[in-house]
Amino acid sequence: MDTSASYQVKLEVFQGPLDLLLFLIRKKKIDIHDIPIATITREYLEYLNHKERINLDREAEFLLIAALLIYIKSQMLIPREKALDDDEEDPRQILVDRLLDYQKVKAASLLLREKEEEELQKWKRTFLPALYSQDEADFMEVSLFDLAESFFTLMKRKERREIKTIKGKDFSLEEKMKEIIKTLEENSFLDFLDYFSHQDSFEEALVSFFSLLELIRSKIVIALQESHFQSIKVWLRNKVPAKKS
């Protein structure tokens, strides 16, 4: 009989190491408060040994509990000066507590499964009758997670939007410079911040910025700021209005 194959299948059935332990304890009809640690450790390791290789992502936790079992076993072997008295902690206690807690979670999940099965067979309306517009229901109660998720999605979408723009369009300095001059000829000046906020992408804005710098450097345009915190305006050099004062 190929026992290794059957063990291999079985490990996947368990939700985790505690699930496996509980299974072994029940199978051997062991009292959870008095676990024969040597037996259970052997049984447990048997399951792990029959895995062809350990997938650390999934099975690290199985190894962790194996280590705990071996540790408890070693503690049990240490000869004690006096027999286990009441105020001395049983080395198994830490494991027993975890198993008892887990056992309840497990029981609850079985119970929820039953309830879920019945509930999934009941159908509820997800729409309003024709008299009312669906807009009236298109509102939702939002949680903190919804809020955060919404922001996260927004950033992702923005990221993609930017990637798309860069891929789809190539901006050259030369073209951008011509475009700026044309705008200036039509509108006499442009508002620096306003101009940049209307660029579709970061890349386009960057190219525009360098184009402007180039135009300023070659003295074709001039950038003027009347005072701090005021808008910077860009003019064609030959069209700068005379200062009023």
Place this chain on the structure above:
Amino acid sequence: MKNRLKEVIESLIFISLEPLTLEKIKSILTEFPDGEVELAIKELLENYVSNERGIQIIQSAGGYLFSTKPEHDSWIRRLLKVERKNKLSPAALETLSAIAYHQPTTLAEISALRGVDSTHTLKTLLIKKLIKIVGRKKSPGKPLIYRTSDKFLTHFGLNSIQDLPSPEELSKILEEESILEEEDKDSQ
């Protein structure tokens, strides 16, 4: 058995997204003779007429569907209004998230971030008092500056704005497949 059939038909009409035609009902209830199905529908309709009920089955567009009664309309409108009161549309939620994570911020910044003009949703959020105006920016046009309000904190059970899940925490939770499917779903 006849009662059972009547019940099944009632549940089908209830859950159907569009007026449920006789043909459709028959095509589902293939186990039952057409005559029985027709009789069951007739009785079902009679039940609804004779009993005092808040809902009715009407015939529309060649099929049967549930509807409320016209005389209850004003109550129903009240309910729909109440239900909307503490809720947000997907667009409003998105705008709120942009403000929460980018505050203090302006309409132009929010609109740029979302890639959609957000004037309308901003107004909604102001009316719901989830955001507040805290001043004007010293930049061209002196745009209004927005922040989330105390009501925002209470609504989301936060002690302070620092308690918002951080983008890093979120990407830990959300990074991977599922989010990307929600592509460009703007409800504006």
Place this chain on the structure above:
Amino acid sequence: MKNRLKEVIESLIFISLEPLTLEKIKSILTEFPDGEVELAIKELLENYVSNERGIQIIQSAGGYLFSTKPEHDSWIRRLLKVERKNKLSPAALETLSAIAYHQPTTLAEISALRGVDSTHTLKTLLIKKLIKIVGRKKSPGKPLIYRTSDKFLTHFGLNSIQDLPSPEELSKILEEESILEEEDKDSQ
């Protein structure tokens, strides 16, 4: 008048897409004394139980909601042309149970309880809105705190979290289940 009130309430429950709470009903029917409203609801529910109906009013997440009956499931799926609805994975159920019985709780606590890293299932549950983030723990690292949501209640047909059996009752369930489960795994 009393019948009229019962009718109005029926239409309100019908129109609400989520469980309609008693408080909400009262807040809409301000013209009627609370006692009358409560009585009308009681009678309405009794009508639905005593008569053979294809649809029912269920109590879910603290409110009233119309739903079809479980025994009509296969007919409805024929109409809507859908497969059986998806069940949660065993890992998701286990994680939910851990949260339900230990809430408010953190990722670290849940993982310790299950003996398995639960980051991934927690994410699934958040996306499915079965749990919610309710704040941060005032302990080192300020981890996020989780609770089950109203959708958790509706998903399992619970009226409130108190409907879950107590830990003592759980132990009893466990004893009954253990024998069955053992056979189950042996046969896998």
